[in-house]
Amino acid sequence: MNRIFLLALAVVAFSGCSKSEPTADSSGKPQPHAAAPSSAATADLELGRRIYNFRCYYCHGYSGNARTLAATFLNPKPRDFTSTSPDQLSRDRMLQSIQHGRPGTGMMSFASVLQPNEIAAVADFVRHEFMTNKAENTRYHTKENGWPNHERYAAAYPFALGQIALDTPWEQLSEEQAAGKRLFLTTCVSCHDRAHVSDETINWELRPVSYPRNQFSPGDDKSPPAKTGSKVDGMSSASPYLLHDRAPKIDNLTPTERFGENLFQHNCAFCHAADGTARNWIGSFMEPHPRNLTDPVAMHGITRDQLRTVIREGLPNTSMPAWKSVLSEDEVQAIIAYVGRAFHTFPAQASTPEPR
Numbered sequence: 001m002n003r004i005f006l007l008a009l010a011v012v013a014f015s016g017c018s019k020s021e022p023t024a025d026s027s028g029k030p031q032p033h034a035a036a037p038s039s040a041a042t043a044d045l046e047l048g049r050r051i052y053n054f055r056c057y058y059c060h061g062y063s064g065n066a067r068t069l070a071a072t073f074l075n076p077k078p079r080d081f082t083s084t085s086p087d088q089l090s091r092d093r094m095l096q097s098i099q100h101g102r103p104g105t106g107m108m109s110f111a112s113v114l115q116p117n118e119i120a121a122v123a124d125f126v127r128h129e130f131m132t133n134k135a136e137n138t139r140y141h142t143k144e145n146g147w148p149n150h151e152r153y154a155a156a157y158p159f160a161l162g163q164i165a166l167d168t169p170w171e172q173l174s175e176e177q178a179a180g181k182r183l184f185l186t187t188c189v190s191c192h193d194r195a196h197v198s199d200e201t202i203n204w205e206l207r208p209v210s211y212p213r214n215q216f217s218p219g220d221d222k223s224p225p226a227k228t229g230s231k232v233d234g235m236s237s238a239s240p241y242l243l244h245d246r247a248p249k250i251d252n253l254t255p256t257e258r259f260g261e262n263l264f265q266h267n268c269a270f271c272h273a274a275d276g277t278a279r280n281w282i283g284s285f286m287e288p289h290p291r292n293l294t295d296p297v298a299m300h301g302i303t304r305d306q307l308r309t310v311i312r313e314g315l316p317n318t319s320m321p322a323w324k325s326v327l328s329e330d331e332v333q334a335i336i337a338y339v340g341r342a343f344h345t346f347p348a349q350a351s352t353p354e355p356r
Contacts, residue, residue, distance in 0.1 A: 044117075048125025051118055055287070056126075059106060064130030073270075074106040074321070081130035089131070094123040101317075109317055113287060155180035156188050162196030241281035244273040248342050260338030263331055271319065276343035286319055293343040304336050304346050311335065 053062070059070045064081035071078050079089075098119045101109035110119065129135045141150040158164040159181055166185075170178060184195070247265055250257075265274055273280035276293035283290045292298050311332050314322035323332070340346050 044121045045125055045128060047118065048121035048123070049129070051114065051122040052125055054285075055110070055113070056122065058282075058286075060126075063136050064126060070106075075325075076105055078106065081126055082134055084131055086127055086131050091123060091127060094126070095119060098123060106319075106321055108319060112317060153183060153188065156184040159184040159195050160188050164196075165198040166195050167197045167199055241279065241284060244275050244277050244279040244283075245269075247274040248276075250342060253341065254337070256334050256337045257341050259331075260334035260336070261342070263327070263335050264338050264342075267323075267327075268335065276339070288318055290318075290320070293339055299344045301347070302344065304340070307336050307339065307346075308332055 052060075057068075059068060059074065059078040060066050060081065061068050061071070061078075065083075066078040066080040068078075097107055098114070099109065099111045101107050114122070153160075155176060157180070158177070159166055164173075164177060164181075166181070168177075168181075170181075173181060189195075247261070247269070250261075253261060264272075269280075271283050271286060271290040272278050272293055273283050277295075278284075278290040278292050310320065311327070312322060312324040314320050327335070
């Protein structure tokens with residue numbers, strides 16, 4: 001399995017406008033496109049939309065097509081709802097999957113996270129929005145979400161939409177297309193990943209970061225993250241999270257620790273952050289949050305053997321997957337060695353976890 005992971009930013013849309021929502025007249029009353037659903041059905045649909053946009057898009061894609069960075073990590077891949085008809089996947093099976101998860105996959109149980117009415121709402125939203133209507137879901141690039149004048153990125157649209165392969169040789173691009181590709185690579189790639197490519201075997205030696213939005217610059221290592229008085233928050237800039245995408249600089253790492261550093265930063269840092277705090281953008285929005293490997297309380301009593309078990313077997317009811325079919329034993333031990341050097345001091349005597 002190729003473990004060269006790509007640059008990405010997981011974005012959470014708290015508001016926006018949907019192509020499938022009813023329009024409003026000058027009085028503000030909804031005007032239906034066709035047959036108007038009941039107010040209760042509309043409320044349930046929008047509840048499902050909010051839940052999906054916060055919890056499900058990360059793996060299944062913002063428009064239900066599973067074209068996400070997370071999907072490249074998982075085997076089996078998350079389901080593409082846009083290519084699944086309601087007849088192929090029953091509502092009851094979806095409710096069971098959301099409530100109890102699916103063993104052997106990255107689909108976790110949401111029984112302790114969502115109420116029964118919320119589970120029903122998100123299942124019905126997916127069936128209505130993606131499986132039946134093949135809709136695009138909420139538009140993310142809105143002014144309310146921190147994207148004023150999004151048309152300024154128009155030159156990059158062909159690459160974001162997959163109309164032009166990102167690995168098209170520069171000499172085959174027109175001047176306008178080349179400008180669009182540069183814009184995509186410097187701005188859009190942080191969310192849209194590598195988009196469409198002609199050669200899927202190309203390795204992209206990049207790492208996940210929380211890309212700062214709207215030309216906000218966090219400065220160099222000696223500068224504060226923001227100018228005094230400036231507004232920096234999760235909606236207008238990812239800069240508070242960007243600070244945690246900086247790997248610690250450690251001198252004199254052993255060959256094993258250096259190997260573990262490379263593995264950690266290309267695999268584990270996506271959720272746990274490059275500095276091990278899990279305070280990057282993605283880690284901050286995952287629930288439950290990934291473990292802060294630098295927190296003495298969270299790591300209290302954790303031994304090398306216990307960490308090995310977690311890495312290999314994963315953690316039930318969390319987003320921590322089992323890596324035993326991905327990482328070799330030597331690779332697992334290298335990551336443990338790096339964690340022990342960079343983030344957490346293991347007990348001198350490793351012990352086997354007591355049975356619960």
